[in-house]
Amino acid sequence: MSGPLTNRLITFGEVSRFYGEVLGINRVNLTIPPGITSLVGPNGSGKTTLMNLMTGLIRPTRGDIRVLGIPPDRPEELGPIVGYCAQFDNFPKGLTGYQFLHSFLRIRGMSEVECAERTRSALDTVNMTDAAQRPVGAYSKGMRQRIKLAQAIAHDPQVLVLDEPLNGLDPMARAETIALFQQWGAQGRHVIVSSHILHEVDRISDQVILLSHGYVVAEGEIQGVRSEVKDQPMQILIRCDHPNALAARLFQQDHVVEAKIHPDGKGILLRTTDADRFYLLLNRVVLETGLDVESVAPADDDVNSVYQYLIGGEGGTV
Amino acid sequence: MNPAWMRQLTGVIALEWKKTFLSRRGWWVYLLALGPVVLTFLHSLIRARNQGGHSLFQDTQIFAGMFELYFLRLGIFFGCLGIFSNLFRGEMLEKTLHYYFLTPMRRELLVVGKYLSGLIVALVLFVASTGLSFWLIGRHQGAAWSEFLQHGAGLSQMIWYMVVAALACVGYGAVFLVAGLFIRNPLIPAAVVMVWENLNPFLPSLLKKFSVIFYLKSLCPVQINVPPPLNVLVTDTDPASAWIAVPGLLVVAMLVLAYAAISARRVEISYGE
Ligand SMILES: Nc1ncnc2c1ncn2[C@@H]1O[C@H](COP(=O)(O)OP(=O)(O)O)[C@@H](O)[C@H]1O
Ligand SMILES: [Mg+2]
Numbered sequence: 001m002s003g004p005l006t007n008r009l010i011t012f013g014e015v016s017r018f019y020g021e022v023l024g025i026n027r028v029n030l031t032i033p034p035g036i037t038s039l040v041g042p043n044g045s046g047k048t049t050l051m052n053l054m055t056g057l058i059r060p061t062r063g064d065i066r067v068l069g070i071p072p073d074r075p076e077e078l079g080p081i082v083g084y085c086a087q088f089d090n091f092p093k094g095l096t097g098y099q100f101l102h103s104f105l106r107i108r109g110m111s112e113v114e115c116a117e118r119t120r121s122a123l124d125t126v127n128m129t130d131a132a133q134r135p136v137g138a139y140s141k142g143m144r145q146r147i148k149l150a151q152a153i154a155h156d157p158q159v160l161v162l163d164e165p166l167n168g169l170d171p172m173a174r175a176e177t178i179a180l181f182q183q184w185g186a187q188g189r190h191v192i193v194s195s196h197i198l199h200e201v202d203r204i205s206d207q208v209i210l211l212s213h214g215y216v217v218a219e220g221e222i223q224g225v226r227s228e229v230k231d232q233p234m235q236i237l238i239r240c241d242h243p244n245a246l247a248a249r250l251f252q253q254d255h256v257v258e259a260k261i262h263p264d265g266k267g268i269l270l271r272t273t274d275a276d277r278f279y280l281l282l283n284r285v286v287l288e289t290g291l292d293v294e295s296v297a298p299a300d301d302d303v304n305s306v307y308q309y310l311i312g313g314e315g316g317t318v
Numbered sequence: 319m320n321p322a323w324m325r326q327l328t329g330v331i332a333l334e335w336k337k338t339f340l341s342r343r344g345w346w347v348y349l350l351a352l353g354p355v356v357l358t359f360l361h362s363l364i365r366a367r368n369q370g371g372h373s374l375f376q377d378t379q380i381f382a383g384m385f386e387l388y389f390l391r392l393g394i395f396f397g398c399l400g401i402f403s404n405l406f407r408g409e410m411l412e413k414t415l416h417y418y419f420l421t422p423m424r425r426e427l428l429v430v431g432k433y434l435s436g437l438i439v440a441l442v443l444f445v446a447s448t449g450l451s452f453w454l455i456g457r458h459q460g461a462a463w464s465e466f467l468q469h470g471a472g473l474s475q476m477i478w479y480m481v482v483a484a485l486a487c488v489g490y491g492a493v494f495l496v497a498g499l500f501i502r503n504p505l506i507p508a509a510v511v512m513v514w515e516n517l518n519p520f521l522p523s524l525l526k527k528f529s530v531i532f533y534l535k536s537l538c539p540v541q542i543n544v545p546p547p548l549n550v551l552v553t554d555t556d557p558a559s560a561w562i563a564v565p566g567l568l569v570v571a572m573l574v575l576a577y578a579a580i581s582a583r584r585v586e587i588s589y590g591e
Binding site: 006103 | 326328
């Protein structure tokens with residue numbers, strides 16, 4: 001594939017990345033159009049790995065990545081179109097905010113006039129003009145986060161990759177930062193934002209990508225992701241004293257995809273497309289037969305559980 | 319005028335030289351450079367008090383020994399290790415290298431920029447230290463030393479020592495920059511290079527030429543010899559003439575640097591967990 005269309009997209013084709021024996025991400029296929037895309041997943045799910053891959057800081061073990069048609073191992077071509085706000089909270093020593101932005105614009109080869117102009121404008125964008133002459137080392141966490149954003153946007157890239165940019169921000173700063181993402185997204189840029197909290201980013205995102213243990217578990221518009229998650233059968237483990245009796249009742253239900261007696265004979269592993277109806281049924285069975293239920297819990301290796309985790313749910317249904 | 323790559327290069331140097339000079343990790347590099355100055359200063363003080371003692375010729379012999387045994391094999395060697403192996407390794411430890419890697423700057427140019435910044439620092443420290451130490455070592459001879467420096471062989475000796483010190487920085491700088499790019503623990507390459515360089519007199523003539531010390535020793539204005547009984551093991555290669563030694567060393571340094579520049583394209587940002 002090539003041509004104008006793919007040149008507007010970021011694409012991952014069957015991309016895997018291992019760190020020695022450790023899995024970073026596995027067999028990821030993605031297409032990211034302009035607009036705001038959120039990468040959401042628990043810690044260690046592979047968000048940073050994906051971002052480091054698309055910015056060329058690391059290379060895939062297998063698979064093919066293109067950022068607007070450019071392979072990320074060509075810094076000369078990728079550098080001008082990508083801005084990355086990395087999760088590392090580190091800065092070159094001894095620089096003021098202004099010097100930090102200015103130095104790296106100069107290293108991009110810009111003229112003195114252009115460096116000064118762009119530095120000022122980026123500082124203004126993130127509201128850091130007043131603190132610009134202070135050393136970065138003396139900044140608060142929120143200020144450091146903002147100066148990193150300014151550094152990522154200063155050269156006016158088409159693609160912005162922002163790793164957990166809302167981390168450590170107070171609610172005010174959060175709202176301001178989110179407004180910036182929306183502004184950049186509305187300008188037609190690719191704004192890729194990672195977070196381990198879904199509701200922090202779902203409303204502003206044009207697309208959400210859910211990651212778990214290095215795999216993409218759901219992808220699309222947030223409504224789509226919600227219903228995709230909902231349509232996926234949910235696994236529930238019920239511990240009780242008479243699993244056979246319960247199983248007999250369950251098999252009559254059309255929302256039950258599968259019900260297996262647990263190997264130890266003291267429970268049922270159930271897959272259902274409608275957890276709400278299952279819970280209603282379970283209550284009825286308990287009332288009618290006096291079934292002794294020890295525990296009911298989602299089995300924790302499905303999309304649903306990831307989703308529950310991400311929305312900070314207490315368990316239960318979607 | 320002033321094309322983009324020049325701005326990139328000067329940009330890197332502007333950022334790096336300060337960092338290297340002010341590096342807290344590198345404080346001991348200053349000690350290495352200051353040490354011989356202090357020693358030669360004390361030497362001249364003590365000698366000035368106990369008149370007589372030894373001759374001007376002996377002072378130049380002492381310096382020749384000190385230059386080869388201390389400056390070349392210890393001071394500049396470890397000084398360059400400290401300065402150059404930190405150019406990349408230091409930024410990996412401090413998690414700041416990605417800022418460079420995200421710019422469109424050619425990685426080759428980044429290597430050159432960092433190398434030049436390290437070189438500026440190393441040259442200032444060790445060439446100055448060499449010159450000062452030489453000037454100090456015979457100062458107690460009074461007028462005779464001034465005469466030697468101004469009208470005798472002294473000035474030319476001093477300049478040659480400073481040239482050799484500079485070339486040592488050029489050579490060891492390149493070697494340790496590469497080491498810092500790939501190897502986490504700088505003591506490993508240091509040990510390997512050290513063993514290699516110290517075996518040099520005993521190597522066959524062809525292998526001798528793949529080292530830094532071979533060229534440096536050829537250029538020293540006053541030669542000192544391997545003491546017996548080890549001298550029977552030494553392969554006699556004619557010391558290279560300056561016309562060969564200087565370009566020879568520069569070529570070795572350029573080759574090492576070219577290797578660093580090419581492999582820098584494959585370096586990943588992995589700060590570790
Ligand atoms: N440099 C590394 N070396 C070894 N393992 C790593 C490295 N970076 C990431 N990993 C592993 O890869 C997985 C994904 O990590 P990461 O991409 O950082 O996830 P996230 O950003 O979502 O927290 C984790 O299991 C992590 O331990
Ligand atoms: Mg991360």
